[in-house]
Amino acid sequence: MATQTKPIITMKMGGEADTHALTKMKVRDLSISTDEPVERGGTNTAPSPTETMLASLIGCTNVITQKIAAKHGIDVLGLKIDVTAQLDRRGVSLEDEIKVPFPEIDLNIELTTRGDDTDVAVLQMDLSKYCPISKILRESGTKINESWTISRP
Template sequence: MAIRQKTHVTLKLSGRGTGHAQSEIAVRDLIAVIDEPVERGGTNLGPSPTEMAYAALIGCTNVIGNKCAARLGVDIGHLAFEMEVDFDRRGVLLMEEVEVPFTSIRLQVTADGPASQSDLDRVAAETAKYCPISKLYENSGTDVTVTWAKA
C-alpha cells in the first residue's frame, strides 16, 4: 500500500544569534551556520543570509529538476550550476527600504547526461512550474532567467 503524502504541512525551524553577524539554524537534526564575511564584521563560518537564499534556488532547481526528469523519463545525468544575482543593497545598508532587493537572477544549468536539448527544454519547463524557490523569487518581482544546456 502506497503512503499518501500530505499536501500541506507546517515546517518548523529554530535558531539563535551566536553573535551580531552569526546565527545557528536548526532544521530537522541539522545545524546550519549563517554568517557574514570578515569584511562585513562576521567570522565567515557560513554563507550570509542573502547567499543562503540564492543557494536555495540552486538546491531547489536540482531537486525539482531531477524529479521532473524522472517523471518525464529523461536521463539528465548530473546537474551543474552557475548563478549571477543583481542585488540592490540599499536596504541592507539601511539607506532606504527596497521593495525588490534581488532585481534579477541568471541561473545556468548544465546537464551531463545523454538527454537531448529538446528533452532538457521539457525538463526546464516542468521545473519552472514546480520549483517553490523560483516561484518565491518570481512572485516577489525578481526577473529570473534559468537556462538549461548540455555539458
C-alpha cells in the first residue's frame, strides 16, 4: 500500500535580528541569513531579503522542472537559470506603499535535454502551474517573462 502524503503541511521557521539589517534564521537543521549591502547599512554577509526571493524563484524553477521531467521521463542533462528583476524600491525605502514590488522579472532557462519539442512544451507549461514561488509572484501582479534556450547533445 502506497503511503499517502498530506496535501497541506505546516512549515515553521524562526529568525532573530542581529542588527537592523542582518537577520539569522533557522529552518529544519539549517541556518540561513539575510543582510543588506554596506551602502544600505548592512555588512554584506548574505543576500538581501529581496535577493533571497529571487534566489527562491531560481531554486523552485530547478526543483519543479526536474520533478516534471522525472514524472514524464524527460532527460534533463543540464539546467541553468538566470533572473533579472525590476524592483520598485519606493516600498523598501518607505516612500510609498507598493502593490507590486517586482513589476517584471525575466526568467532565462537554458535546458540541455534529449527530449523533443513536445517534451519541452510539457516542461514549459507545467512549470508555471506548479512552482509555488512563481505562482506567488504572478498572483501579486508580477509579469514573469520566461525565455527558454534548448540545446540537445
